Amino acid sequence: MSVYDNKVMDQPLKYVKGVGENRARLFAKLGLFTLGDLLHYFPRDYEDRSVYKPISEAADGESITVRIRFVSDIAESRPRRNLSLLKAQVTDGVSLMNVTWFNQSYIKQSIDISREYVFFGTVKRLGARVEIHNPVFEELEHSGNLTGRIVPVYSLTRGITQNMLRKILRNALDAVSDKLVDILPSSFRSQYRLAETAFAFEQIHFPTSMENMEMARRRLVFEELLLLQLGLFSIKGSNNNQNGIRFSPVDMEPFLKALPFRLTSAQERVLAEIKADMESDKRMNRLIQGDVGSGKTIMAVLAIYIAASSGYQSAFMAPTEILAEQHYRSIAPLLEKFGIKVGLLTGGMKKKEKETIKKEAGEGRLDVLIGTHAVLEDSTVFSRLGLVITDEQHRFGVRQRARLSQKGENPDLLVMTATPIPRTLSLVLYGDLDVSIIDTLPPDRKPIKTYVVDESMRDRVYQFIRKNIAEGRQAYIVCPLVEESEELEVESATGLVEKIREDALKGLRVGLIHGKMKSADKDEVMRKFSKGELDVLVSTTVIEVGVNVPNANIMVIENAERFGLAQLHQLRGRVGRGPYQSYCILFNQGKSHISRQRMEILAKSNDGFVISEKDLELRGPGDIFGVRQHGLPEFRIANLYRDMEVLKDVQKAAQYIMAEELLEKDEAWRPLARRVELMVKEKLQDLSMN
Known part of the structure; x- marks a missing residue:
């Protein structure tokens, strides 16, 4: 991440003082193979052992550093087999404290009770009595190594102790301290108040103060995010510089007039961006981000219309069969009015049907192929693929969209997500894409009324469902689990269906759908619900994405506390799609x-962007976005929520560096340029659409 063109950082770990062959195997379990890996293995926490405290002021459960003398001998006892106790009494000159060591007989030989010591440990108060168990200790005159300072705490694996890791890290830092090359020019460091690299590594592992640790951390976070951002920009640059297809300018008016609604101003803006991309000779790599119900799908249809008008095929991939079929049913009638032939390909189709569709796509008799992962199969080929669309991008990951892109000659790429991601973050998660945001909902959408209830309201909720169904509506009930679990006291879909069919909702037509069912069975239940043949659908989160039943106006979510806010918002978006007032009822057992x-x-x-910001704040980014799915490397030190302000600085800096072409033109930036090249090669190459 930092520093290198010096080979010292690539040195195998076994050559670092204190490691050797056997320990190197243990370190490999932590993913550490080189000296550079070790230096980038940052503490997960710190113990501040630098502040001395009187025994009398220590609270129960508090970890303290205290200067002591022994007032008794160290007595050993063996109350039972395999248990030895060492006990003594000590004082800080004012108060007394009892010390106990468990199964550490050797300590008796390590301590000279006539000398002064520094202890660090967790205090227990039992009435007036104060105790400390298994304290870390050093003689006062030699203190400053284990006590009297801020000590790093690392994640470990069996066979490696904190003290062992600290000693080895100390040896590693001593070995490289005069060999570190700073990859950031000094004028740039001054501009952004960044510490030097040698200071950063020293103070992140062995801080002399918490202020120094924070300075070191800021430098390392900035650098990690800057490398990632520049790496993504360079991929984006190579994608944008690729010659794509220059589609013919198309008069959209006939198509827009044939739609049963008018585009919102946000949709018109995004259409202009898509048209500009497709009519240029650069390859389109665009993400459309919009809240549930904002009208992303029609953007995809308009792009397909442009491609088909120029004689090119489009592939549209959805994450589930239900969603693929739904897209097919809503898109095909719009396009076929204009002579654009649309086909559907899913894993659950009969073999013969699949072969026919694939043959039509391969021979160019099909203009649009909508499907699931079946579209990725090697046997699915296109004669003139010009546009690739993926829906619910976060479900696929970059490798899959790259694979789909490879089925044509640099086809344009449009990806869509209804997971509203704060703009700053989307630049990191989708740094290789241009981002379009549909930030207004169609004017006819009524806000969904949302209520948080507890168990005492259950009967009233069921009565409310009955009342709405009597008026001709339908309801969803979503559970976090498919089946009951002994470990978790949460509602399961199968358990709830049995209960309500026999009791609370007896007489109503109740269906069940969950992820463990066969695709064909899921689709059959979903079709029945869509056609109004079921009144209530009990489900797991398989209905989270894209299912569209305008007649359903109630969404009940069991154990809502077990879902992320962004996911709850997605589920809520399954209702409110028709002309009726809709409701979302959250059972919160938290x-x-x-x-x-x-x-x-x-x-x-009801604003997904506001909700995702709050979710990010409360839960952290990893839970929400599943960073691994995006193909991005995991962060070693940065935290996308905690470091949001640093991220904003990084994005400004990265845009300036790219605009001024500093990495190519300025010798002072060559070390950073080489690290970016290495980053792309090692970590980001799978993101490329090449």
């Missing part, structure tokens, strides 16, 4: 303050 806070956010807001 007792914590954060759980209540999260539910309140959802009850107060």
Whole structure:
């Protein structure tokens, strides 16, 4: 991440003082193979052992550093087999404290009770008595190694102890301290108040103060995010510089007039961006990000119309069969009015049907192929693929969209997501794409009324469902689990169906759908619900994405505290699609303050962007976006929420560096340029659409 063109960082770990062959195998379990890996293995926490405290002021459960003398001998006892106790009494000159060591007989030989020591450990108070168990200790005159300072705490694996890792890290830092090359020019460091690299590594592992540690951390976070951002920009540059297809300018008016609605101003803006991309000779790599119900799909249809008008085929991939079929049913009638032939390809189709569709795509008799992962199969070929669309991008990951792109000659790429991601973050998660945001909903969408309830409201909720169904509506009930679990006291879909069919909703037509069912069975249940042959659909989160039943106006979510806010918002978006007032009812069994806070956010807001910001704040980014799915390397030190302000600085800096072409033109930036090249080669090459 830092530093290198010096080979010292690539030195195998076994050559670092204190490691050797056997320990190198243990370090490999932590993913550490070189000296550079070790230096980038940052502490997960710190113990501040630098502040001395009197025994009398220590609270129960508090970890303290205290200067002591022994006032008794160290007595050993063996109350039972395999247990030895060492006990002594010590004083800080004012108060007394009892010390106990468990199964550490050797300590008796390590301590000279006539000398002064520094202890660090967790205090237990039992009435007036104060105890400390298994303290870390050093003689006062030699203190400063284990006590009297800030000590790093690392994640470990069996066979490696904190002390062993600290000693080895100390040896590693001593070996490279005068060999580190700073990859950031000094004027740039001054501009962004960044510490030098040698200072950063020293103070992140062995801080002399918490202020120095924070300075070191800021430098390392900045550098990690800058390398990632520049790496993504360079991929984007190579994609944007690729010659793509220059589609013919198309008069959109006839198509727009044939739509049963008018585009919103946000949709018109995004259409202009798509048209500009497709009419240029650069390859389109665009993400359309929009809240549930904002009208992303029609953007895809308009892009397909442009491609087909120029004689090119389009591939449209959805993450589930239900969603692929739904897209097919809504898209085909719009396009076929204009002579554009649309086909559907899913894994659940009969072999003969699949072969026919694939043959038509391969011979160019099909203009649009909508499908699931079946579209990725080697046997699916196109005669003139010009446009690739993936829906719910976060479900696929970069490798799959790259694979689909390879089925044509540099086809344009359009990806869509209804997971609203704060703009700053989307630049990191989708740094290789241009981002379009549909930030307004169609004017006829009524806000969904959201209520947070507890168990005492259950009967009223079921009565409310009955009332709406009597008026001709339908309802969803979503559960976090498919089947009951002994470990978790949460509602399961199969368990709930049995209960309500026999009791609370007896007499109503109740269906069940979950991820463990065969695709054909899921599709059959979904079709029945769509046609109004079922009143209530009990489900797991398989209905989270894209299912469209305008007649359903109630969404009940069991154990809502177990879902992320962004996911709850997605589920809520399954209702409110017709002309009726819709409702979302959240059963919250969570007792914590954060759980209540999260539910309140959802009850107060229908804005997915606001909700995702709050979710990010409360849960952190990893949970929400599944960073691994994006193909991005995991961060070693940066935290996308905690470091949002640093990220904003990084993005400004990266844009300036790219605009001024500093990496190519300025010798002072060559070390950074080489690290970016290495980053792309090692970590980011799978992101490329090449």
